[in-house]
Amino acid sequence: MENWILILIICGIYLAITLAMGIIPGLKVSDSVTGFVAGDRSMNLFILYFVMGASVFSSFAFLGGPGWAYSRGAAAFYIIAYGITGMIPIYFFGPKVRRLGKKHGFVTQAEILQDRYNSKTLSALLAALSILVFIPYLTLQMKGAGYVITTVSEGAIPQWLGAGVAYLVVLLYVYFSGVMGVGWTNTFQGIFMMIIAWFLGLYLPYKLFGGVGAMFTQIAQSPDVSKAILQAPGLNGKGAPWSWWGYSSAVLISAIGFSVWPHLFMRAFAADSDRTMKMTAVLYPTFQLFLVPILIIGFSAILVYPDVTPADTILPYILTQLDLPVLLVGLVFAGTLAASMSSGDAILHSAASIGVRDGLSLLLPDHLKTDQKERRYIRVLVVVISITAYYFAVISDVPIVNLLLGSYGGVAQIFPLVFCMFYWERATGSGALAALTGGVATTIFFLLYPDLRPVPMHEGIYGLIVNISLLTGVSLATPPESEDRIERYIQA
Amino acid sequence: MTLRKKIFLGLLVTIQLALIWPIYALFGDVHLMVLGLPLSLAWIIAMLFASFFLLLWYYWTDPSRTSSPRPPKSKRP
Numbered sequence: 001m002e003n004w005i006l007i008l009i010i011c012g013i014y015l016a017i018t019l020a021m022g023i024i025p026g027l028k029v030s031d032s033v034t035g036f037v038a039g040d041r042s043m044n045l046f047i048l049y050f051v052m053g054a055s056v057f058s059s060f061a062f063l064g065g066p067g068w069a070y071s072r073g074a075a076a077f078y079i080i081a082y083g084i085t086g087m088i089p090i091y092f093f094g095p096k097v098r099r100l101g102k103k104h105g106f107v108t109q110a111e112i113l114q115d116r117y118n119s120k121t122l123s124a125l126l127a128a129l130s131i132l133v134f135i136p137y138l139t140l141q142m143k144g145a146g147y148v149i150t151t152v153s154e155g156a157i158p159q160w161l162g163a164g165v166a167y168l169v170v171l172l173y174v175y176f177s178g179v180m181g182v183g184w185t186n187t188f189q190g191i192f193m194m195i196i197a198w199f200l201g202l203y204l205p206y207k208l209f210g211g212v213g214a215m216f217t218q219i220a221q222s223p224d225v226s227k228a229i230l231q232a233p234g235l236n237g238k239g240a241p242w243s244w245w246g247y248s249s250a251v252l253i254s255a256i257g258f259s260v261w262p263h264l265f266m267r268a269f270a271a272d273s274d275r276t277m278k279m280t281a282v283l284y285p286t287f288q289l290f291l292v293p294i295l296i297i298g299f300s301a302i303l304v305y306p307d308v309t310p311a312d313t314i315l316p317y318i319l320t321q322l323d324l325p326v327l328l329v330g331l332v333f334a335g336t337l338a339a340s341m342s343s344g345d346a347i348l349h350s351a352a353s354i355g356v357r358d359g360l361s362l363l364l365p366d367h368l369k370t371d372q373k374e375r376r377y378i379r380v381l382v383v384v385i386s387i388t389a390y391y392f393a394v395i396s397d398v399p400i401v402n403l404l405l406g407s408y409g410g411v412a413q414i415f416p417l418v419f420c421m422f423y424w425e426r427a428t429g430s431g432a433l434a435a436l437t438g439g440v441a442t443t444i445f446f447l448l449y450p451d452l453r454p455v456p457m458h459e460g461i462y463g464l465i466v467n468i469s470l471l472t473g474v475s476l477a478t479p480p481e482s483e484d485r486i487e488r489y490i491q492a
Numbered sequence: 493m494t495l496r497k498k499i500f501l502g503l504l505v506t507i508q509l510a511l512i513w514p515i516y517a518l519f520g521d522v523h524l525m526v527l528g529l530p531l532s533l534a535w536i537i538a539m540l541f542a543s544f545f546l547l548l549w550y551y552w553t554d555p556s557r558t559s560s561p562r563p564p565k566s567k568r569p
Contacts, residue, residue, distance in 0.1 A: 074520070074530075074532045077532060077533060077536045080536050080537075080540065081511045081512075081536055081539075084507065084511060084536075084540050085507060085508050085511070085543060088504065088543070088547060091547060091550075091551075211528065212528045212529070213525065213527070214528075216522075216525065216528060216529060217525065217528075220523075220530065230522045230530040230532060230533075231520060231521055231522055231530075231532060232517065232519075232521075232532040233513075233516075233520065244512075244513035244517060245513075247513070248512035248513045248516075251511055251512050252512065275557075278551055278554075279551070281547065282548050282551050285540050285541070285543060285544040286544070288540060289540060292533075292537065295533075
C-alpha cells in the first residue's frame with residue numbers, strides 16, 4: 001500500500017473519532033437554546049481550558065506559526081507575546097459575565113452589552129461585526145483543512161473535497177451538539193495538538209542539528225541569513241528589519257482584543273462556576289507555551305531548507321523531505337487538521353448563535369418566540385454559514401481572507417465597551433455606539449490608507465484612540481443610564 | 493484599592509511594557525543564549541512564566557476564594 005493512502009487512513013480515523021466525540025456529548029444536553037449555545041452553563045475547568053486554548057490555536061498556529069518563524073524570525077515571537085497578558089482580563093470580567101448571564105439568561109456578548117448600554121442598535125452592530133470577521137476566519141480554516149488533505153493525498157484528493165469532508169464532520173457535530181460538541185472535540189484536539197507540537201519541536205532540531213541550542217547557535221553564526229532574524233523585532237514581510245512601532249503596536253492591539261473575541265468571550269456563559277472561569281485564565285499560559293515548539297519547527301528549516309515559498313507550507317515541506325515513519329507523518333497531518341477544526345467549530349457555532357440571538361431576533365421577533373424555534377433557526381444558520389464559508393474557501397476567487405487583516409484591530413474596539421460595562425458608571429449607550437462605530441471606521445480607514453498614518457503603528461491603535469475619546473466625550477455629554485441598570489453591573 | 497491589587501496592577505503593567513519597546517529592545521538581542529535559546533526568545537518565555545505566577549498568586553490570595561461555596565455538582569457533563 002502506498003504511503004499516502006496509509007496517511008490518509010490515519011486522518012480518516014482521526015475524523016471518525018472527532019465525529020463520535022462531537023456527537024455523543026450533545027445527547028446529554030437539554031433541548032433549550034441555553035443547552036445549545038452555553039451547554040446548560042455546565043462546562044468544568046477541564047473542558048473550558050481546552051475550549052479556550054484550542055479555539056485560539058487555529059490552522060494559523062500550525063501552518064502560519066512555523067511559516068512566520070521561518071520567513072520572519074523573531075517577529076514570530078509577537079504571537080507568544082500578545083497572549084501573555086491577553087487572557088488576563090477574562091479573570092476579572094469572566095466571573096461577572098457568567099453570573100449576569102445565569103441571572104438574566106444571556107448567552108452572547110452582544111446580549112450583555114445591549115442590556116448594559118440599553119441599545120438594540122449596538123446589538124445589531126456587534127452581530128454584523130462578529131459575522132463579518134467570522135466568515136473569513138472560517139474560510140481560512142477550511143482552506144487550511146483542504147490544503148492538508150490535498151498534500152497528504154499527493155493531489156489525489158482535490159482541495160474542495162478535502163475541505164468538504166473535514167467541515168462536514170464539523171457541521172454535523174456543531175449541528176447536533178452545539179457548544180458541548182465543540183467542548184469535547186476541542187479537548188481531544190487540544191491534547192492531540194500539544195503532543196504533536198512538543199514532539200516535533202524537540203525532534204526536528206535534534207535530527208537536523210543535534211539539539212535546540214545547536215540549531216540557534218548555527219543560525220546566529222550563519223553568513224547566509226540576516227543578522228536580524230533572531231534579534232527582536234525580527235523581519236517584516238519583505239525580509240527587511242521590522243520597525244519597533246509595528247511590532248509593539250501589533251502586540252498591544254492583539255493583547256487588548258484577545259479577551260473580547262466574541263467566540264472566546266461567550267464561553268464565560270458556559271462556565272459552571274467563578275472558580276472555573278478564573279482558573280481557565282490562570283492556566284491559559286500553559287497552553288500558550290506550546291507555541292514555543294511550533295515556532296522552533298519553523299526555525300529548524302531556515303538553514304536546511306532555504307527559499308521554500310510560500311512560507312506557510314514549511315511544515316508539510318519538512319515532513320515530505322525527511323525520512324520519517326508513515327505513522328508519525330499521518331499523526332502530524334491529523335494534528336494540523338485538528339488545529340483547523342478546533343477553531344472552525346467554535347467560530348461556526350458562535351457565528352450562528354450570534355446571528356440568531358443578536359441579529360435575526362431583532363429583525364424577526366415573531367419567528368423566534370419559543371426556545372425550540374430559536375434553536376432550529378440557529379441550526380439552519382450553522383448550515384448557511386458553513387456553505388457560505390465553503391463557497392469562499394473553494395469556489396469564489398474573491399480574496400475574502402484579506403478581511404482578516406483588519407479583524408484584530410476591529411475586534412479590539414469592543415474592549416473599551418466591555419471594560420466600561422463594569423468599571424465606569426457614566427458610560428452610556430450613545431457613547432458606546434459612537435465609540436464602536438468611530439473606532440471600527442478609523443481602523444478600516446487606516447487599513448485601506450496605511451500611508452496616511454502619522455507613525456507606522458497598527459491601525460487598530462488609531463481606532464482605539466478615537467474609540468476611547470468618543471466613549472468618554474459622548475457619554476459625558478448624554479444623560480447617564482438608569483441607576484438600577486448601572487448598579488447591576490458595577491456591583492456584579 | 494487594596495495593596496494586593498496595586499501590586500498586581502503594577503507588576504502586570506511592568507510585564508506588558510517588558511514585551512514591547514523600549515524594555516524588550518534591551519533584552520531582544522541574540523546573546524546571551526539562555527538554555528540554548530536566543531535572549532530574545534528566552535525573555536518572552538520568562539515573561540510568560542512571570543505572568544502565569546503573578547495571576548496564580550493573585551488567585552491564591554483572593555479573599556473570596558475560600559469564602560465562596562463551590563456549586564453543587566450537576567448531573568449533566
